[in-house]
Amino acid sequence: xxxxxxxxxxxxxxxxxxxxxxxxxxxxxxxxxxxxxxxxxxxxxxxxxxxxxxxxxxxxxxxxxxxxxxxxxxxxxxxxxxxxxxxxxxxxxxxxxxxxxxxxxxxxxxxxxxxxxxxxxxxxxxxxxxxxxxxxxxxxxxxxxxxxxxxxxxxxxxxxxxxxxxxxxxxxxxxxxxxxxxxxxxxxxxxxxxxxxxxxxxxxxxxxxxxxxxxxxxxxxxxxxxxxxxxxxxxxxxxxxxxxxxxxxxxxxxxxxxxxxxxxxxxxxxxxxxxxxxxxxxxxxxxxxxxxxxxxxxxxxxxxxxxxxxxxxxxxxxxxxxxxxxxxxxxxxxxxxxxxxxxxxxxxxxxxxxxxxxxxxxxxxxxxxxxxxxxxxxxxxxxxxxxxxxxxxxxxxxxxxxxxxxxxxxxxxxxxxxxxxxxxxxxxxxxxxxxxxxxxxxxxxxxxxxxxxxxxxxxxxxxxxxxxxxxxxxxxxxxxxxxxxxxxxxxxxxxxxxxxxxxxxxxxxxxxxxxxxxxxxxxxxx
Amino acid sequence: xxxxxxxxxxxxxxxxxxxxxxxxxxxxxxxxxxxxxxxxxxxxxxxxxxxxxxxxxxxxxxxxxxxxxxxxxxxxxxxxxxxxxxxxxxxxxxxxxxxxxxxxxxxxxxxxxxxxxxxxxxxxxxxxxxxxxxxxxxxxxxxxxxxxxxxxxxxxxxxxxxxxxxxxxxxxxxxxxxxxxxxxxxxxxxxxxxxxxxxxxxxxxxxxxxxxxxxxxxxxxxxxxxxxxxxxxxxxxxxxxxxxxxxxxxxxxxxxxxxxxxxxxxxxxxxxxxxxxxxxxxxxxxxxxxxxxxxxxxxxxxxxxxxxxxx
Numbered sequence: 001x002x003x004x005x006x007x008x009x010x011x012x013x014x015x016x017x018x019x020x021x022x023x024x025x026x027x028x029x030x031x032x033x034x035x036x037x038x039x040x041x042x043x044x045x046x047x048x049x050x051x052x053x054x055x056x057x058x059x060x061x062x063x064x065x066x067x068x069x070x071x072x073x074x075x076x077x078x079x080x081x082x083x084x085x086x087x088x089x090x091x092x093x094x095x096x097x098x099x100x101x102x103x104x105x106x107x108x109x110x111x112x113x114x115x116x117x118x119x120x121x122x123x124x125x126x127x128x129x130x131x132x133x134x135x136x137x138x139x140x141x142x143x144x145x146x147x148x149x150x151x152x153x154x155x156x157x158x159x160x161x162x163x164x165x166x167x168x169x170x171x172x173x174x175x176x177x178x179x180x181x182x183x184x185x186x187x188x189x190x191x192x193x194x195x196x197x198x199x200x201x202x203x204x205x206x207x208x209x210x211x212x213x214x215x216x217x218x219x220x221x222x223x224x225x226x227x228x229x230x231x232x233x234x235x236x237x238x239x240x241x242x243x244x245x246x247x248x249x250x251x252x253x254x255x256x257x258x259x260x261x262x263x264x265x266x267x268x269x270x271x272x273x274x275x276x277x278x279x280x281x282x283x284x285x286x287x288x289x290x291x292x293x294x295x296x297x298x299x300x301x302x303x304x305x306x307x308x309x310x311x312x313x314x315x316x317x318x319x320x321x322x323x324x325x326x327x328x329x330x331x332x333x334x335x336x337x338x339x340x341x342x343x344x345x346x347x348x349x350x351x352x353x354x355x356x357x358x359x360x361x362x363x364x365x366x367x368x369x370x371x372x373x374x375x376x377x378x379x380x381x382x383x384x385x386x387x388x389x390x391x392x393x394x395x396x397x398x399x400x401x402x403x404x405x406x407x408x409x410x411x412x413x414x415x416x417x418x419x420x421x422x423x424x425x426x427x428x429x430x431x432x433x434x435x436x437x438x439x440x441x442x443x444x445x446x447x448x449x450x451x452x453x454x455x456x457x458x459x460x461x462x463x464x465x466x467x468x469x470x471x472x473x474x475x476x477x478x479x480x481x482x483x484x485x486x487x488x489x490x491x492x493x494x495x496x497x498x499x500x501x502x503x504x505x506x507x508x509x510x511x512x513x514x515x516x517x518x519x520x521x522x523x524x525x526x
Numbered sequence: 527x528x529x530x531x532x533x534x535x536x537x538x539x540x541x542x543x544x545x546x547x548x549x550x551x552x553x554x555x556x557x558x559x560x561x562x563x564x565x566x567x568x569x570x571x572x573x574x575x576x577x578x579x580x581x582x583x584x585x586x587x588x589x590x591x592x593x594x595x596x597x598x599x600x601x602x603x604x605x606x607x608x609x610x611x612x613x614x615x616x617x618x619x620x621x622x623x624x625x626x627x628x629x630x631x632x633x634x635x636x637x638x639x640x641x642x643x644x645x646x647x648x649x650x651x652x653x654x655x656x657x658x659x660x661x662x663x664x665x666x667x668x669x670x671x672x673x674x675x676x677x678x679x680x681x682x683x684x685x686x687x688x689x690x691x692x693x694x695x696x697x698x699x700x701x702x703x704x705x706x707x708x709x710x711x712x713x714x715x716x717x718x719x720x721x722x723x724x725x726x727x728x729x730x731x732x733x734x735x736x737x738x739x740x741x742x743x744x745x746x747x748x749x750x751x752x753x754x755x756x757x758x759x760x761x762x763x764x765x766x767x768x769x770x771x772x773x774x775x776x777x778x779x780x781x782x783x784x785x786x787x788x789x790x791x792x793x794x795x796x797x798x799x800x801x802x803x804x805x806x807x808x809x810x811x812x813x814x815x816x817x818x819x820x821x822x823x824x825x826x827x828x829x830x831x832x833x834x835x836x837x
Contacts, residue, residue, distance in 0.1 A: 207786040403563040406573060
């Protein structure tokens with residue numbers, strides 16, 4: 001009696017499996033759901049920003065070098081004092097609902113970052129009158145001057161050599177003013193979240209899936225992918241099975257913890273693997289208020305005792321690149337001539353002895369956030385133990401870790417910083433831009449002069465001078481003060497399914513990517 | 527008699543209410559006691575002190591604790607649990623559809639566990655001490671001892687990866703519930719089978735079974751009308767309690783099979799320190815378990831005339 005319905009049930013199951021690969025559509029997955037599509041509040045998942053919205057400029061990788069290119073802006077001119085920028089918008093750009101894009105939309109997009117209790121206020125705050133608008137002392141952004149529908153200028157409070165690069169940051173996405181002003185749930189309701197990007201949000205079931213569909217009004221080249229479904233699959237082995245089963249078209253192998261599974265992908269699907277150098281620096285942060293770590297000789301000894309090449313080779317299966325500075329490879333201003341100290345445990349031991357420390361004297365906490373890279377921590381701790389330094393790993397709940405780090409109380413940790421835009425300020429100023437910032441990262445760097453110079457460096461308009469200044473500061477921080485121990489830049493591996501012809505990941509190596517950069521094979525197109 | 531029944535029911539309802547309010551208070555207090563800032567977690571690497579303070583203030587997290595507690599309790603009474611920090615939507619909007627998904631999964635899993643559990647238990651009892659008994663009891667032992675995640679992964683490998691009959695994860699249609707229901711119901715089926723077997727064996731040894739046999743009743747009649755009916759009393763209690771457990775405890779199954787249910791929401795709330803979502807999911811789970819136990823008690827009253835008489 002049970003057999004007949006069971007057969008029917010399985011037949012239906014088979015049928016639904018057979019038609020899962022929809023033409024013109026790709027399916028991808030992530031373990032992390034975004035909280036909103038609103039760039040004012042979303043600071044870590046960029047799926048919506050990269051696909052629904054455009055920015056005035058975009059960053060692209062050209063021959064391994066991040067390069068800022070025009071997007072909605074076709075031309076700009078900077079005044080000699082570096083304070084005023086005149087922009088020309090691309091003509092004929094329409095939002096996905098058919099509304100034309102104008103200078104007013106750009107002004108509104110930047111202003112709302114300051115009026116929405118946003119997480120991303122740093123860039124628009126530089127515009128003249130930004131602070132007054134944020135404090136509600138003004139009702140408009142004084143420095144944003146609209147000339148006509150396609151021309152406007154921006155006046156800054158102080159010059160900023162990297163301003164154009166900053167405008168390519170996902171946070172600076174342009175929204176439809178008319179719809180957003182009246183929207184009750186901008187960023188949450190697909191119908192109220194309108195951009196001019198290649199796709200529009202068709203459906204969003206939080207914690208389940210998010211569907212993008214091709215925006216027929218898109219001004220750029222028509223992509224081969226007409227629909228993209230991003231499913232939320234928290235379990236990595238389930239993602240792996242779904243990909244193997246053909247239920248997903250692109251998988252980020254970095255989501256899969258198992259090195260064995262990663263290796264099997266590399267050997268069995270070598271031609272489908274896409275390597276993407278992450279423009280993000282993994283580093284060891286040492287808190288200089290700690291009684292041991294405030295001694296530069298101890299910090300240098302720690303630096304000499306960590307075998308980064310071993311980590312990259314054995315732990316990361318060579319999917320990474322050793323780094324010696326702060327500014328990552330691929331970012332404007334990167335110094336490839338910077339040399340780190342050699343791996344030299346004996347020299348490290350001698351340095352510790354010179355500082356008056358012997359085996360087991362130096363001991364500090366290596367704080368690990370609950371979602372952190374445990375194997376990397378264990379490797380570093382083990383390497384340090386060989387010179388008699390006890391780096392005691394302590395696991396914190398993520399929220400407790402973040403609170404402790406913000407208070408400047410974490411003794412040491414291993415972090416990774418991904419770049420949002422192509423300028424050294426995006427990393428140098430974040431960690432060493434002021435005593436408060438340095439404390440908020442639990443580095444507590446005491447050299448105020450250097451921090452003032454870091455803060456001032458972004459105001460240098462001359463590109464060559466600015467680059468030289470950043471590189472000089474980087475050398476002082478990393479080589480002289482050993483206030484930052486660089487480890488490596490990782491490589492994110494994606495594997496593409498049989499229906500994908502080519503795929504270009506996002507330049508910075510995020511898990512999120514622009515769907516238009518996926519090219520489907522002819523037989524898989526709509 | 528009726529008055530005593532009503533007061534009994536009222537007393538139980540009052541206990542249930544006390545338990546729910548107690549858990550709500552405990553959850554509120556515990557979440558504020560543990561170290562860590564939920565806004566800093568939300569902002570991640572980009573968090574700085576000023577931004578954290580500004581956003582905490584906009585979310586009302588800087589209000590005095592008694593004010594937050596009063597807001598929370600009054601909101602809960604209205605069904606308003608605030609806005610999820612990690613998913614950015616009103617918690618009530620998230621919990622509604624998630625509860626429906628969990629309910630479907632729990633119903634399907636309960637169906638699997640009841641049908642399989644009762645059938646196996648009966649077969650084992652009828653064929654006591656034979657190879658069939660040992661086979662079914664071995665099967666039920668596997669059900670009780672195999673962890674859910676292992677059953678889930680085995681099912682995924684066999685039915686999705688190799689046979690391609692069913693999807694690996696996610697629910698796009700009803701077929702998406704089949705594997706998770708089996709994974710979730712498997713363990714419960716094992717315990718039901720064992721209880722049914724022992725209860726039926728015990729009942730089959732009673733005098734009234736011999737009387738029924740003497741009256742010329744067939745084996746099937748004896749089994750269904752006399753043995754199973756009486757043996758089901760403890761089983762019904764177990765099934766009712768298991769159902770509330772299935773409704774509130776499908777954390778692993780929902781995560782592995784990517785079902786947007788209450789369990790997965792709770793896991794997300796815990797990892798993201800999403801206080802409003804965590805408070806609401808915990809409260810809902812408490813409600814379901816308390817109500818499940820209450821229903822189990824009442825069912826026992828309804829099914830067993832002796833208990834009814836005592837009451």
